[in-house]
Amino acid sequence: MDRNIRTIDDVLKLLDGLFAPEADRWTVDAGNWWDGFYADRDRAVPFFVAKPDESLVSYLDRGLIAPGRALDLGCGPGRNALELASRGWTVDAVDLSPAAIAWAEERAREAGADITFHRGDAFDSAAVELSGPYDLIYDSGCFHHLPPHRRISYLALVDRLLAVGGHLALNCFAAGEMGSELSDADYYRQSALHGGLAYTAESLRWIFAALTEVELRRMHDEPPESPYFGEPFLWSALFARDVRTPSREEPEK
Numbered sequence: 001m002d003r004n005i006r007t008i009d010d011v012l013k014l015l016d017g018l019f020a021p022e023a024d025r026w027t028v029d030a031g032n033w034w035d036g037f038y039a040d041r042d043r044a045v046p047f048f049v050a051k052p053d054e055s056l057v058s059y060l061d062r063g064l065i066a067p068g069r070a071l072d073l074g075c076g077p078g079r080n081a082l083e084l085a086s087r088g089w090t091v092d093a094v095d096l097s098p099a100a101i102a103w104a105e106e107r108a109r110e111a112g113a114d115i116t117f118h119r120g121d122a123f124d125s126a127a128v129e130l131s132g133p134y135d136l137i138y139d140s141g142c143f144h145h146l147p148p149h150r151r152i153s154y155l156a157l158v159d160r161l162l163a164v165g166g167h168l169a170l171n172c173f174a175a176g177e178m179g180s181e182l183s184d185a186d187y188y189r190q191s192a193l194h195g196g197l198a199y200t201a202e203s204l205r206w207i208f209a210a211l212t213e214v215e216l217r218r219m220h221d222e223p224p225e226s227p228y229f230g231e232p233f234l235w236s237a238l239f240a241r242d243v244r245t246p247s248r249e250e251p252e253k
């Protein structure tokens with residue numbers, strides 16, 4: 001007889017375990033799933049290109065964010081971490097997948113960029129030691145792969161690591177364009193995340209209500225010859241941690 005639940009963390013882990021190991025990107029073995037995903041670097045995966053997000057470049061060029069300490073959350077092969085480093089940021093980058101980190105390290109070495117890489121689950125502070133405060137938490141494509149209950153861990157990470165006056169920049173699947181539109185409860189009923197969750201602009205505003213919206217728009221569609229990455233099926237959201245905003249207020253739905 002198992003009696004496993006004593007803390008919120010125990011509940012989160014129990015919910016993690018409801019997703020079948022081979023079925024999706026969020027499992028106890030998710031690092032392995034992503035390692036397989038990155039095994040063939042020649043596959044035509046849009047974000048395998050060595051180009052930064054057009055949204056990131058736009059924030060930088062417009063002075064919406066200014067150099068400081070950045071965390072690239074779910075950095076993959078590191079294309080945005082590299083851009084930030086080249087623009088004078090001090091960059092930490094974390095990813096669950098050793099293969100992604102190895103690729104990002106190679107790219108950083110080739111570019112002569114000084115980036116501190118961390119391997120492991122960004123939301124497990126016992127496994128990955130990230131020390132804030134960061135002026136920017138940058139997430140291109142990680143959030144939408146998390147199961148609903150891990151939003152709690154995501155918000156806790158932002159709360160713990162984002163500097164007052166700092167920014168969270170997020171690119172995630174836009175409902176109607178990409179990602180699964182099941183209700184939160186149905187992911188648990190079906191034990192699958194179906195390749196990632198779609199979000200509406202309203203749902204993002206609700207989830208990140210403790211932050212101040214700076215900009216929320218669709219990512220621009222960048223043609224193949226563009227020096228930037230851009231896919232219109234993604235939201236590009238920039239939120240600020242306002243001095244006046246309490247970090248963990250309970251938003252009304």
Ligand SMILES: C[S@@+](CC[C@H](N)C(=O)[O-])C[C@H]1O[C@@H](n2cnc3c(N)ncnc32)[C@H](O)[C@@H]1O
Nearest residue numbers: 034047074075076095096097121122140141142
């Ligand atoms: C769609 S990929 C995007 C990669 C990269 N940000 C880019 O845009 O090129 C999502 C990444 O999030 C990482 N990831 C997912 N869950 C994570 C977690 N709990 N901690 C750290 N990284 C995670 C995956 O390993 C994967 O590399």
